Amino acid sequence: MLKKMLAAACVLLQLAACGQKNHVEQSKTFSKMNESQANPNHDAAHTSIATFGAGCFWCTEAQFQQLKGVTKVVSGYMGGTVKNPTYKEVCTGNTGHAEVTQVTFDPSVVSYDELLAAFFVSHDPTQLNRQGNDYGTQYRSAIFYHNEEQKEKAMHYIKALNDEHAYPSPIVTEVTAEEPFYPAEDYHQDYYNQNGSQPYCQMVIQPKLEKFKKVFKDKLK
Template sequence: MRKIKTVLLTLVLAMAVQAVSIAQGSKPATEKATFGMGCFWCSEAIFQRLKGVTKVESGYAGGSVKNPTYEAVCSGTTGHAEVVQVTFQPSVISYKELLEIFWKMHDPTTLNKQGADVGTQYRSIIFYHNEQQKALANTYKAELNKQKAFPDPIVTAIEPFKNFYVAENYHQNYFKLNGSQPYCRMVILPKVDKLEKVFKQKLKQ
């Protein structure tokens, strides 16, 4: 995981150079980031704990069907991925930092699979909202592959954001409301524990 941190520092320098060519102006109060990294229950529990994150919604993106249901997405016929849409304050936590957490908190080398969850809806994917996010995601991915940060090549897709459909109410705040359930204890809790260990300084009090 040290290689991921090294890549992050490299990106900071690279993007500082790129920023010179960007028109000056104040950063927006909030921005959005959309990530697919397996089951959105796990992803939601991770990003909700970060300083500077004001909202996290579980939902569906990347498919061809409007307003899909959970059952339809799980069938694998709609083309959607389970994702979280993260609203964050760039003055508190940067998109680069969110990417670092994205890479570390799931396995980006397994195609359409995270642990026991298998299917295209569980694919690793980044939906970028602007050209800067696109550049950061592509550069970060390339550097991680170049430095062999993972045993296998990264298969994470990087695609433009087109639409996002909020998942059913019972999917929202799932870990907070269902922490005693077996899936939460066996799958989500270990990820939360890892987050608290690796990113302690980035967590809300």
């Protein structure tokens, strides 16, 4: 069922899931990620790209857009076997794609470590193929790395979080090399800003966004 057709009962289930979210930001590993400094010597004219799957891309797009140093966020699909998939096709779970947000950022302002911190706050990485009331492999937790440094950092922090028992359950985030990225349909882009009055935005995205802003209050645009 498409998200636009969510009934009130489904929204309440989503809210309940959000209320039970783990507080990873209290861990030492999270502090290390979040305190990692950007590279002031990096040429600001040369941006970098990070790609994350963290459940519904409407939610994660709205969160990453808030961070200083993030210059562009595009919702789309990655990790599947079908070329140019549509949202309807991805929702079946048969294309193999994950809903992702592709983040363009300036490493002289925000580090990849800080983006990983945002990733772990934006969703629950211990839920396998789901986030709250959204079920299916398209909602899997995933980090698609664009170079070996991103891969090493992702693997390092996942191990550290697991070793620290930052979550009650092990992290199930998939870490894999980037694959072809297919931007989602236009109506998915900048969704929260364009549709803030919609029930899903008010009842699901907004609470997540408010928490995100509190955690990263010193890093907001």
